[in-house]
Amino acid sequence: MEILVILVPLALMLGLAGLFAFLWSLRSGQYDDLDGAAWRAIADDEPPQDAPAKR
Amino acid sequence: MHVTRDFSHYVRIAGEGIKHIDLAVEGVHCAGCMAKIERGLSAIPDVTLARVNLTDRRVALEWKQGTLDPISFIDRLAELGYKAYPYETESAEATEVAESRFLLRCLGVAAFATMNVMMLSIPVWSGNVSDMLPEQRDFFHWLSALIALPAAAYAGQPFFRSAWRALSAKTTNMDVPISIGVCLALGMSVVETIHHAEHAYFDAAIMLLTFLLVGRVLDQNMRRRTRAVAGNLAALKAETAAKFVGPDEISQVPVAAIHPGDIVLLRPGERCAVDGTVIEGRSEIDQSLITGETLYVTAERGTAVYAGSMNISGTLRVRVSAASEATLLAEITRLLDNALQARSRYMRLADRASRLYAPVVHATALITILGWVIAGAGWHDAVVTGVAVLIITCPCALGLAIPTVQTVASGAMFKAGVLLNSGDAIERLAEADHVIFDKTGTLTLPDLEVMNAADIPPNVFELAGRLALSSHHPVAAAVAQAAGARSPIVGAVEEAGQGVRAVVDGVEIRLGRPSFCGAEALVGGATLDPEASIVAFSKGTEKVILSVRQGLRPDAQAVIAALKARNVGIEILSGDREPAVIAAAHALGIAEWRAGVTPADKIARIEELKQRGAKVLMVGDGMNDAPSLAAAHVSMSPISAAHLSQATADLVFLGRPLAPVVAAIDSARKALHLMRQNLWLAIGYNVLAVPVAISGIVTPLIAAAAMSGSSILVMLNSLRARNASREIV
Structure with a gap:
């Protein structure tokens, strides 16, 4: 049962890490535009601008 | 004459040498629009940020100070095919956004705590029936307390505050039994843990908060979305005025930047955005928005013009007497205030339910304690059983019953082209049994x-x-x-x-x-x-x-017929002349109509109907309708309505057809039906669970299973509001 000394704090640390990740994402405005974010994930990348034409 | 546009009113400094402006954009619907706008604007040199918010239909722009004029962004967007206008965040909307972030933070904390406490509770539940050592159980209980107590103190704030407000106002709401339940459950669990007891309810208390916060967040998101849409509409319609900045030079400025005493130019075809007096020129003006009268009025030197009048034929110079917020006729504003006060007395379904609910539950808990003591149990056991009753009856499903339906129904209405302006509009609309239409701009296009x-x-x-x-x-x-x-x-x-x-x-x-x-x-x-x-x-x-x-609106006739089929009384109240009203009433087959009605008359008629017990839905668009919109049980405006009426109306509908009126009534009725059903489901669950709790055999496992089971049932039932009838007319 000594394993609890490692496992319980480990579990709590993981939980806290998740919580802080959530709070960080909230603060950085990732929940401000849920519709847009859904589309951005599948949008094409911007074509490289001012890139020299290839051949 | 030289004309410039000046939007510096909306620009703010966003940092070292960077300026920022928010634009509301019309017609952004998909990823394609988003990419097109962002690329189009980023291509302008010196633009450092161009980001579209698809949910709110807005663009945030930042650029290096001193190089660009915000006008160029609006022109660029116009070239791309989008109408845009600077957007100024209202304080009401800023509050909603802050509130919604706070609720999300609370939900995050509560969800984290629930998951971790559950992780500790499940070993205890299984350990209680096998070979767990009491020391290990205590250790797990203390750990649970360590997580649950601070988490509940933080995430419970929305409930505790609201309950405290209600109690200090000597009323009660749903948050009172919630707060009492959570505090008692936590308090009892701490005491039980100190006494090395087998059961602690940390998991139940924190899970209850999590489920309830889900309901709150949904509710808040609905309100925030409506506010954002309403804010955009206001921005896109925001009037500008041509203000004289020199003897022969005018600048197009937002109305917010106009002050009394300024002189503005009113060209033919423009809508006046201020109150003032004509000092030069002669023209005909259309005051139908203010009075409902469709005949033009002649304006010349000395005539007073009001915000909302349309200039028809000649150019006028107007000296501003009241600007921006003060433009509205004092009479209309006064009537409006009175009417709004009357309406705020409406009690929401949720509050009515909790008013019945709280005393019953608290009485049951008390009787349980006393009953056990009389039956010979010790005080400790009796109190534990009493608190278990409170925990199991905590209105978890009850708290979700209404917001979930409201969220789903408002989404369905949004698709049908109806926006909700107020949270309880659905309940009130479902009760409406008499519809009053304004003619100009409502029945007609x-x-x-x-x-x-x-x-x-x-x-x-x-x-x-x-x-x-x-x-x-x-x-x-x-x-x-x-x-x-x-x-x-x-x-x-x-x-x-x-x-x-x-x-x-x-x-x-x-x-x-x-x-x-x-x-x-x-x-x-x-x-x-x-x-x-x-x-x-x-x-x-x-x-x-x-x-x-x-x-007339293309489907007006069909809509009137559909309303009649739903057994709803219909009448027209219009400020217009009699022949015009008769013609419309005949064309639509409406038997009851009144013409030449003033705003005060409209209110009088609504009051008369109220006396007879009718629940009136007022549909109107003009400024003259605003007081009656507020006086009616529930109100609706087309999107083309004057500012004031739109702000007053509970619901706003989009587009040319009138069909959203029927669609909204249908979804509201269905939603109310589902809300009642949900309340009964929640109560039914309590009726089953309470005897178990009174008998004293409830374990934390039973409490947790019952709570999540009933909440999920209620949420699933709410989803049925989504497929509201497609057949509108």
């Missing part, structure tokens, strides 16, 4: 239409349309639009108050008053619509007359 377009030869009509492009007169604009004209005729001359003329292929063409075109004979001979404005068009000797008026 707000824009003018050429009624006899089919009788005019297409080539003549097209030419008339092209000529009309050279005039500012709203009737001419309607002709141009009906003819689909795009290229104006070169060299067309407008004669103020008369019409437009031009020479094409050596033949003179004219469009304007019948006398201007020499077509009086035609007007005298024909039987004409009394409401229509008549304009004539002549090409050499060929002459036609066009009859221009506001047409």
Whole structure:
């Protein structure tokens, strides 16, 4: 049962890490535009601008 | 005369040498629009940020100070095909956003705590029936307390605050039993843990908060979304005024930047955005938005004009007497305040439910404690059982019953083209059994239409349309639009108050008053619509007359029939003249109508209906409707409505058809039905669970399973509000 000394704090640390990740994402405005974010994930990348034409 | 536009009012400094502006953009619907706008704007040199928010339909822009004018962004967006306007965050919306972030943070904390406490609870539950050592159980309970107590203190804030507010106002709401339940459950669990007991309820208390916060977040998101849409509408409609900045120089500025004493120019076809007095010029003005009267009024030096009037024929110079917020007629505002106060007395379904619920639950818990003591149990066991009753009856499902339906139903309404302005609108709309329509702009379309377009030869009509492009007169604009004209005729001359003329292929063409075109004979001979404005068009000797008026909404007749089929009383209350109202009432088959009604009369009529016990839905758009919209049980406005009415209305509908009115009533009725069903489901669950709790055999495992089971059931039931009937009319 000594394993609890490692496992319980480990579990709590993981939980806290998740919580802080959530709070960080909230603060950085990732929940401000849920519709847009859904589309951005599948949008094409911007074509490289001012890139020299290839051949 | 030199005209500039000045939007510096909306620009703010975002950092070292960087300026920021928010624009509301119309017509952004998909990822394609988003990419197009962002690329189009980023291509402008010195733009450092261009980001579209698809949910709120807005663009945030930042650029290096001193190089660019915000006008260039609006012009660029216009080139891309989007109408944009600077957006200023209202304080009400900023509060909603802050509130919604706070609730999300609370939900995050509560969800984290629930998951971790559960992780500790499940070993205890299984350990209790196997070989767990009491020391290990205590250790797990203490750990749970360590997580649950601070988490509940933080995430419970929305409930504790609201409960405290209610109690200090000597009323009660749903949050009172919630707060009592959570505090007692936590308190008892701590005491039990100290005494090395087998059961602790940390998991139940924190899980309850998590489920309830889900409901709160959904509710808040709905409100925030409506606010954002309403804010955009306000921005896109935001009036600007042409203010004189020099003797011969005018600047187009937002109304917020106009002050009393300024002089503004009012050109033909423009809507006045301020209250003031005419100091120069002569024109006809359309005050239908203010009075409902569709006949034009003559304005000359000394005439008072009000915000919302449309200038028809001549150019006016107006000295501003009241600007921005103060523009509204004092009379209307006063009536509005009174009416709004009356309405705030409406008690929401959730509050009514909790008013019945709280005393019953608390009495049951008390009786349980006393009952066990009388039956010979110790005080400790009796109190533990009593608290278990409170925990198991904690209105978890009850708290979700209404917000979940509201969220789903408002989403369905949004798709049908209806926006909700207030949270309890769905409940009130579902009860409506009498609909009062305003005529101008509500039953009729707000824009003018050429009624006899089919009788005019297409080539003549097209030419008339092209000529009309050279005039500012709203009737001419309607002709141009009906003819689909795009290229104006070169060299067309407008004669103020008369019409437009031009020479094409050596033949003179004219469009304007019948006398201007020499077509009086035609007007005298024909039987004409009394409401229509008549304009004539002549090409050499060929002459036609066009009859221009506001047409009925395309599906008005079908909507009225659909409302009748739903057993709803219908009537028209209009400020317009009698013949015009009779014509509309006949066309739609509405038996009850009143014409020439003032705002005060409208309220009187609504009060009269209220006395008889009718629940009135008022549908109106004009400024003169605003007080009656507020006085009615529930109200609705088309999107084209005057600012004030839109702000007052509970619901706003989009587009040309009237069908959203019926669709909204249908979804609201269905939603109310589901809300009641959910309340019964929640109560039914309590009726089953309470005897178990009273008998004292509830374990934390049973409490947790019952709570999540009933909450999920209620949420699933709410989803049924989504497939509201597609068949509208």
